[in-house]
Amino acid sequence: KLVPSGSHLAVCYGIVELGTQRYVYMGEEKAGKQLRLMWELHGDDGDGEPLALSDGRPLSISQRYTKSLHEKSKLRQHIVSWRGGKDFTPEELGQVRGQKGWDIRSLLGKHCMLMIKHSIKGDRTFANVDNVTTVPAVIKKLGLPGQQNESIYFSFDHFSIEALNQVSQNLQKTIMQSPEYEKAVNKAPPKPSRFADSDDWFDKHEQINSNKGMEEDDGSIPF
DSSP: OOOOSEEEEEEEEEEEEEEEEEEEETTEEEEEEEEEEEEEEESBOTTSOBSBOTTSOBOEEEEEEESOOOTTOHHHHHHHHHTTSOOOOTTTTTOSTTOOOOOGGGGTTOEEEEEEEEEEETTEEEEEEEEEEOOOHHHHHHOOOOOOSOOEEEOGGGOOHHHHTTSOHHHHHHHHTSHHHHHHHTTOOOOOOSSTTOOOOSOGGGOOOOOTTOOOOOSOOOO
């Protein structure tokens, strides 16, 4: 069932690291580390019909991102918008020695508004996440729905076959094509981190800080 276009209340229930994948950008083949975020949708569509499957489960949608918090990356832009416009601090970006940095797992279970746009390729229509924003206060006051899907988290930093088996077969096939998967199953030793107690989940050299002129933190960042 195609997710309708428009703005929808959603809950993030899945984060899946895909490893290094090849893709074509502006006619040129490239390779880069990628991940997928997954959301379940709540509420009704434009016709008043529930955003749910025939068995009652909520409709879900996922979006592929480059695994980077570079200031120009779509992932960073969407998360900053999700956080109400609060950009990442140097500590969150892992630019301060001794700081663990921001943990992407904090997104799990968090509510947001998804702006969905449709794109057409050939005779097929696709739903894409165009933006992610914070939930308006008026909706929060009405009460937010609970997460229905079981949380999914897969990362090569904490690799396990059990975690891999949580994701769909199609995503498993994608993951298995990555060099990170080959290293994980062959138990290659990880590169030592240059940051104390850091998981190095994001590449630090890609995380250029753009917080100059940012307002003082008022403690309202939800994650």
